[in-house]
Amino acid sequence: MALLLRELEYVRPDSLEDAVRLLSELPDAGLLAGGQSLINVLKMRIGGYSTLIDISRLRELKAIEVGEKSLRVGAGVTYDELMHSMEVSLHRPTLVDVVGRIADPQVRNRGTLGGNCCYNDPTCHLPPILTAIGTVFEARGSHGTRMIPASEFFVSYYQTSLGPGEMLVALHVPKLKSRSGDGFVPLSVGGTDVLNIIAGAATVTLAEEGGIEEVVIVVTGASERPIRLESVEEGLKGTAGQPDDADRAFSLLDLALLDPPDDVHASAEYRRDMVPVFTRRALEQAMKNARRGIHD
């Protein structure tokens, strides 16, 4: 690694349409948005592209629109822009908190939501929380637009279900419903949110009487993609969400679901052990947020 990249070509299209066209026409072309992951790959010379299509200035990718049930957030919105979005803090405040934790101010000033999702590194912050809250990804290719639910978008390490020539243009984030709350708790190396060993994310909706009506619990770093702990979710539904309920529900955790990586940051065994800890913390945070909604 060095600060010396392989020779490459660069183009900055003026419109989304041109960007999509270039992506399908140029051989071995890749999209450059914030570049906070891609540029490091280029420095390592372990791949990359022979042409970079710079989409970081495309206005079409920068919009945040409020719909009836969801927010449409442009894939080119930076973490910093998201942190300062009134719309997002009103309708899905957890995202503001989560992106506010990513790396550091420098990275947040350039890194984009779309980049984070498309890189799909298991240490990233966004895939688990976006999966938990049921985000739908809007992709555009030469054949038009298609909508991909998060559960299908994140495929494996570094891989998404975007096809060749296809590009992520927006994220459709459901608005937070009443009596609902989200939680996100990562275990990061040194506790500093630069690199998450595992991350737990959760969203709950409480019934009027306070019991758990709906719950989604997701973890990353425990296998090749963000996965839902469905057995635990089932165990929690209909309960009051008290510690005893959580104990019972987490005892149902299906360890076979987990196939965590083993690396310099943590052993597979430790990651596995941390899954219930951090998903439960995320659940507790989500419960707290949901209950706050009720008391307000």
Add this chain to the structure above:
Amino acid sequence: MSQTLTEDKVSIKTWSGQSIPRKEDGRLVKGQGRFADDIRRHHEAHVYLLRSPYGHARIRAVDVSAAEAAPGVIATLTGAEVHFLQKPFMQIAPLPGGYIEDYCLAVDKVRFMGEPVVAVLAETAEAARDAADLVEVDYEPLPALITGEDALKDDGPVLHGKVGSNVVWHGLYDWGSIDEAKRKADKIVKIDRLHFHRFTSTPIECNAAVVEYYPGSEEYTIWCNNTMPQFAAMFMGPALGIPTDRMHFITQDIGGSFGNKITNYVYIAICAILAKKSGRPVRWTEYRTDHILGGSHGNERTFLDIEVPVKNDGTILGIDARAIDDCGAYPRYEPLGSVIWSQVVPGAYQFRNVRVDYTQVVTNKCPVGPNRGYSRLQHLWMLERVIDIVAHELNLDAVAIRKQNYIQPEQMPYETPNGCVYDSGDYPRCLDLALDLIHYDHWRQRQRELSGTGKLIGIGIGSTLDSGTNNFGQARIINHDLPFSGNGEVSNVKLDLYGEVVVTIGTTPQGQGHETTAAQVVADLLGLHPDQVRVLIGHDNGRNVYTGFSGTYASQFAVTGLGAVRGAALKLKNEIELLAAGIFGAAPDAIELVDGTARVKGKAEMAIPFIGLANIVFANNATIPDGLDVSLNCTYTYRPSFKIPDVERKFGNLTLTYATQIHACVIEVDEATGETKILEYGAADDSGTLIHPQIVEGQVHGAAGLGIGAALYEALEYDAEGQMISPNFYAYKAVTAVDVPMIKTAAIESPSPFSPNGAKGMGEGGGAPLHAICSALQDVMYQRTRAIVSDSYNPAERVYRLLRQSETANRGVHVIENRA
């Protein structure tokens, strides 16, 4: 900014002892520092080093033909060529360890991942890297040797065939009578294994050099950030066949070293060969991944079979241990580091019976080199682990056992079992100060209150000595033929033609504020404001003064550097007084130096500014008083009063001063995850007389910050195949501002009776945070599983495991009742 002072101000204060703004800061905060990679030469060419992807492999063939044909390529250099052009670098170890052959590029075999194999020189840095991608190397992978313990096994690979084993050096250190101590003891505490991990200080500026060869004088000019240039010259000269006086080293601003840059001569040698081969100035820039793979690591050390004879009251009688030090693939500054721990044999403690069976070995990992706290911190860490383990096993208080066993202030100066002399200090008082800083009583109380609640609080102490000003004579303990003894630094202080006082020193500061503190010392002696003293930046053996040991390392500047500056300034003061006395017809002792003038005391009209004096000597010299021989150009070499150690007994004074660092901390451990949070951190230091308290405090902060990082986050790790799995800041988690707490400091001043100014060398901190954090974790473990904190590196996962260690598991500690 120059300031005129009234007579009153000068008479009531000295500059030494005050935290004046640093002279260095003006340029550094403006981005006007000049660091090694900021140097540009006309027509320069750029080197890129192709490095080994293997930890251990034979090189079958190297094909550079495609690279040489690539656009912009000027030359390549391979190990085969180096084998002809270079003799192996000098080895410090005697035979058979001395048979190790170390070249600037791998010859025949690679012995660590990241070892340079081929150098490519091209018109641009990009072209050099592009061409390096075209080099074909045919390797035959070999089994890799990863641990020091494995290196001693008979059936493993041997790295350097001619040596016959992987042992670089072995020595038995035996002082007092450990066997008798064991007989007298009430109990013997046995600890099976303690492991001090591999980490490095990773200065933010990596290594860099620009080397230019001038055939007219056969001289090499080397702009670089090596921090001990004459040591580098000593290695490079004979290896490359260059007379050492033809190597002109120039350093300016250096972006941190912590010792790590002392061994970058290996890379400078590559540049020197290419500079001559190509006739071009050669610029080499090292990037972080290169630096972590192939720069310089800290020593990894394993202590085995530790036996500690103790009395029931907690009196420790001695220590018996085996130590295996892993120096990586080539012993570059080693095994010199191997004797440095013997500067602090009993640490801060009184026991007098020590036996350490010490072996240094090679492994397929990056070579080690000096690293803040070099070689002492491993040993001091082991001692502090022993103290805590003994305290807990015998159910004694960790504070009380320290105070009981500490060397007491009234025993100073104190001769250690191996003949080192601790100059001054008050360890119990420093400990009290450190405990006050962390609100010790409050947290002990909290700890009791929280017992059983699931919240885990630990309190830890790290007692260390920062030994400063090293006696290089100790090199003979390893190799009787090494012609080293003593140490020294030289300075020149002159009054320049225009009346400016100019100071040169041979040192290579990296943030320690030498320009400022040297100016303080000179200002005091010559009646000036520090702003009126110009201190030239860095080492320049073509222009400035220097000694063989010049540089900045081993915590010595306050003693050797300032000792030299003081001596030279006193000589200049004397010359100025003689000159002024001659001019005014007064006695020399009637002359006083005030605000840049020399004048007769009490006679305001009999005064001459420094520029006038300079004018008389350098321009108007027919007016010089008869018979007066002054140069106004004064050089002084400071030599500490060292003797050659007794190499057979491994006995003698190895260090001039001993600063004290007692650290204490309070941590909270998350039982569910093993994550450690530091709640309080206090450091009490005693660095003797302080020249610039703020700079000293800054060094304490820095050493604490690095130590905290090493204790919890930073480890250089290799897998079983010799692949480095932490080669960049993704995996080598250097501490950030959110990892380090607000470190609290307190200081006392016990002037050193041995240094010219009462100051002690300091700045390394002896690894105190590693000791204190392990101590606090041990405190936590004894509330739970009684697991032993046996490793210096304790990331969350390891703490998690220790918290879950079975209470019936072998803890690796045994207390033997002594029935004899």
Add this chain to the structure above:
Amino acid sequence: MKVTEQGQFVVSASPDHVLQLVTDPDFLGKTLPDSKGYRVTGPASCVVDMKVGVSHIKGVMPTTLTVQPHQPGTPLIIRVGAQGLGSRVDMELGFDIQDLGHSTQLAWTSMATVSGVLASVGSGLLRPLAKRNFDAIVSAIQQAIEQAI
């Protein structure tokens, strides 16, 4: 980073026929999946330009396959060496060929060592990808044997 895997499959061909195929460098060269082409370099060796990687991390690694001299009754060993992306892959593929009467069973083992940049970048993450690549290689060989019969 070391990645080891093993498995077995059965093909409906005689052991001799199987052995003949898997020791043929041309057969191996054209069989390996995701290649940009291959050339036979000797009676027992070929070089295949393998496309490796995932997402941004990708490239071509020239890969040398060398069939080791085979002793009857011992597993057939194929040495594989690949170089590229600042990295090396050294692999030993072993095939234990058993006659099952009407068919042949191939019990295979692969021991691969990844060295260099790739190994240090994300060993934990790349391991499953590496496994997937080896699986693809083995199943391609299985299919090719079936088709060749």
Add this chain to the structure above:
Amino acid sequence: MTEPAKSKTIRVTVDGIEYTRDVEARTLLVRFIREALNHTGTHFGCDTGHCGSCSVIVDGKVVKSCMVLAVQADGADIETVEGLANPDGSLHPIQQAFSQYHALQCGFCTPGVLMAAKYLLETNPHPNEEEIRRGIKGNLCRCTGYVNIVRAIQSLANEEEVRV
């Protein structure tokens, strides 16, 4: 629309001076600043975007210049450490505070830390200790343990009106 190309002519303003240069598409902004413009005040200390020594402010936002291609900065207004001091050479209040509080030792990371601190105080004039630490967590310093860096920024954060 433009076509893919290996190099491009870009126009940037650095510390108030406008430059037009041809630059290869592969050149990182930090190398452009240091090598093409010879503004060596901006440093680099890693190759993975972790150390923050190369931090500069691009169109009002602090970024790591080793994580941006120079061609991406076409048209940008870039502030580096070399433009911090006043034209008469007197120090910017942040530079002053760093010197006063001994917030630098070797000074190598300092240019990047200063730019991060400037951005922090511009976007949050009265940060508390936690916010200061989070504001500079993208900048590694190996000399100071961050203690005096935090103190220096605190001294400005506590001022009634911050002049940045």
